[in-house]
Amino acid sequence: MARRAFIDAGLCDGRADCQAMNACPTKSFMREDEKEPWFIGPTCLGCGRCLTACDLRAIALV
Numbered sequence: 001m002a003r004r005a006f007i008d009a010g011l012c013d014g015r016a017d018c019q020a021m022n023a024c025p026t027k028s029f030m031r032e033d034e035k036e037p038w039f040i041g042p043t044c045l046g047c048g049r050c051l052t053a054c055d056l057r058a059i060a061l062v
Contacts, residue, residue, distance in 0.1 A: 011058035012037035
C-alpha cells in the first residue's frame with residue numbers, strides 16, 4: 001500500500017515560504033485560502049522529501 005504525506009493543520013502555520021512545499025517534486029501542496037494551513041493533494045508520491053524539509057514537524061507519512 002502506497003503511503004502519502006499528511007499535514008497536521010494544528011502544527012502547520014501556512015506560511016508562503018514553506019520549505020516543505022518547495023521540496024515537493026509534484027507540487028502537491030494546496031490550500032483553500034492564503035491564511036489557511038497547507039494540505040496535501042492527490043498527486044503526492046509519498047517520497048518523504050517534504051517530511052524532512054518541514055521545520056515545524058507538521059508532516060507525517062501515512
